[in-house]
Amino acid sequence: MSKQLLERIPFAKIIVAQAILFAIALGLCRLDAHLTEHGQKITGTMDGFIFLTSLMQLGVITLTGVGIIVTLVLWLIAALAREFGKGNANRQE
């Protein structure tokens, strides 16, 4: 059951989506750092906006970063399980 589930998950597509999100969030995050580091004057609305986007970007970076590693590990397990299953089936034949 779990093996079938692992085989049905589109690991490659999930990794591509996560990699794109990670790259975009990383770029945006750097801008926030620059805005604050280079002494950009920040008004109340801008401050709130930067804080909100920074939180979102950090959240996206953390989630996608961990997500990529977890997906890669699961993909590897699924691939190994498939190969192991094939080996067992060949031996039984």
Place this chain on the structure above:
Amino acid sequence: MNRQAGIHSTHADALFSRLVHFGMIPIGSHPAWHSVFELLAYVAGYAIYRRLRPPRPFAMDDTQQWTLLAATSLGALLGCRLLALAEQWTTVLQAWQLGRLPALLVAPGGKTIAGAILGGWAGGALARRITGNRSITGESLAIPLCYGIAIGRIGCLLAGLADDTYGIPARLPWAVDLGDGIGRHPVQIYEMIFLVALAHLLGSKARCLEGARLHVFLASYLCWRIAIDCFKPQPLIHHLGVIQWFCLAGVLLLLVNRAFSGRESHEQATA
């Protein structure tokens, strides 16, 4: 123009908080434009790819296509970040000494397209080697990459000094003042012109380009970066910057790869 006059302070929440002076023409500048044009570059690159790709671009099934794409994406992601960090090795060294290395994940350094290209190419090549699929896969990617990077460079220019991709000072009529009162080589514009010309060349129906468009793009762009990065202020190691060394290694790898693939096809033809 002095520094104070160069920086045009308006409302802080406007996207035109600084002015870039391109010759006599003032252009609104803000680091946030980088993100806008980066997103536009992804969208435009994909749209161009959809428009130009043949009905069946890859001689492989859906799973293999996505596996290759995943490997390329991961390679590009790692490459763009690691090379950007390598470029700022002094900052990395400082962070390491202070025990703040994990903070560099989101701190200065950003991303570099040269690293993304090299990493993506390496990831794709690795996936092709593991899956055993040697079919040509990047033919339809070369032109979208050219236009995508060109659009991204508009963002680099409009981001001003904050982007770290500006040129060295120059006394030229077309020098660009990024807000510090110093005229600089508009290296981003040079690159846009180069990429549009390269896209035009790659779009031609020359027979010598058949099946080699991605490699021609890679070699041309890496050689271009070796040349244009001489016009960017950066720490040098033996007369070249870190990105230039990696680009040089990439060009050499491409040549070796080309020589080996040429020998393989010759052996197949004679067998």
